[in-house]
Amino acid sequence: MHEGHGFSTRAIHAGQEPDPLTGAVVPPIYATSTYKQDGVGGLRGGYEYSRSGNPTRTALETCLASIEGGSRGFAFASGLAAEDTILRALLAPGDHVVIPDDAYGGTFRLFDKVAKRWGVDYTAAPLTDTDAVAAAMNARTKMVWIETPTNPLLNIADIEQLSDLAHRAGALVVVDNTFASPYLQQPLALGADLVVHSTTKYIGGHSDVVGGAIVVQDDTIADAIAFHHNSMGGVAGPFDAFLTLRGIKTLGVRMDRHCDNAEVLAEFLAGHAKVAEVRYPGLSTHPGHDVAGKQMKRYGGMISFRHKDGEQAAVDLCARTEVFTLGESLGGVESLIEHPGRMTHASAAGSALEVPADLVRLSVGIEDADDLLADLRQALG
Known part of the structure; x- marks a missing residue:
């Protein structure tokens, strides 16, 4: 019905x-x-x-x-x-x-x-x-x-x-x-x-x-x-x-908030001196931006980025956040941060699917965007 x-x-x-x-x-x-x-x-x-x-x-x-x-x-x-x-x-x-x-x-x-x-x-x-x-x-x-x-x-x-x-x-x-x-x-x-x-x-x-x-x-x-x-x-x-x-x-209302927050954080990371590359489909610089715009309602709550200072800097960053919780999984109301190379994608190490060692993955939650921004700002130094 x-x-x-x-x-x-x-x-x-x-x-x-x-x-x-x-x-x-x-x-x-x-x-x-x-x-x-x-x-x-x-x-x-x-x-x-x-x-x-x-x-x-x-x-x-x-x-x-x-x-x-x-x-x-x-x-x-x-x-x-x-x-x-x-x-x-x-x-x-x-x-x-x-x-x-x-x-x-x-x-x-x-x-x-x-x-x-x-x-x-x-x-x-x-x-x-x-x-x-x-x-x-x-x-x-x-x-x-x-x-x-x-x-x-x-x-x-x-x-x-x-x-x-x-x-x-x-x-x-x-x-x-x-x-x-x-x-x-x-x-x-x-x-x-x-x-x-x-x-x-x-x-x-x-x-x-x-x-x-x-x-x-x-x-x-x-x-x-x-x-x-x-x-x-x-x-x-x-x-x-x-x-x-x-x-x-509550999937619809949650996804809208995930997207709102992710868009703000992606723009912040794209302009940060310590970030070499941001992977977020909502950025016009993303190579899949146009296709995502065609087949997606919005661009989602997941962001990955590469740290300019390499693997250890990426690992250290993951340990310094306070609002972002260091943990695997994604998609929850709380924001999570992780190092894919050593965590979720360790099973691909040494294979053709190995991920960059300097990569950090964010699952952007539905907290207040200002608090998430401040947390990333202090963690990046």
Whole structure:
């Protein structure tokens, strides 16, 4: 009943009709593992066992599908559980995937250390270069894996253009939409076949729950994901689903504030003597600025920058902030700072996906912008 409504209306209401028994406006936490059946094979409401389905998780999955513009959503115990399910549901030994040459370290590890041993090969390519992606594809390529913006270099891939390229070659397109969130970017509308999220990040938004999601439009793909979702069992528990659904309700207003703050900080960093380069798609100097402006509502809350004085200066900077908390993850209401080379992307060290040693990544929260500016100013010295 909410398909024609705006984003935040759907975020608050899709899959979340008041409880018919009590009128509760928030979906209850169904902390149950099994369900009474009305006779053999007579499932009450379609539920039999909570790995296969749980009403709290159903509410979340319905909402996820709505806000991403898909037909079906699936909630997982983590973003990597969602990614692994995509690989096992849709690929087979001998298949090949093109991945970003600056992919998230956990995604790279999944391909390089897990899927590769299972017989799925990959080639890393700069997704900002369509010709390079085409050159990386071969007769065995069954999937193109897109991150945009990428983690942590904030590169921008043209989803529509890469989807056209992949589909002409008979390959599926997966977009990791974690950095942008469904509020800022709608990959399915741009031609992607699957959208994947770490819902731990912006969707949950409060650094209090780990989760993942897949949203699809095509029924055949959805059926394959659903089978493996249940068969592999990396599903979201009811309390995690409840927390994630709570976070979704404020996603729109939070993202607006994340973007407001990030734009101010990016401009400050771009003019600072200690900063060699700022990676933020909202800056006109960013090479992906025009593409981001075409496919994103705004430019997001993530900033990366390189310290002019090198690796140790970048590490020391991370230790000096007071409002920014030194920590991994991102997308929460609080601002975080980290050194990707030694933290989130350590798994890519020594590989073609190794990140610059002088890089600092900021997850800009929703605190007062003046306090965030003052903190970076003192930390940079």
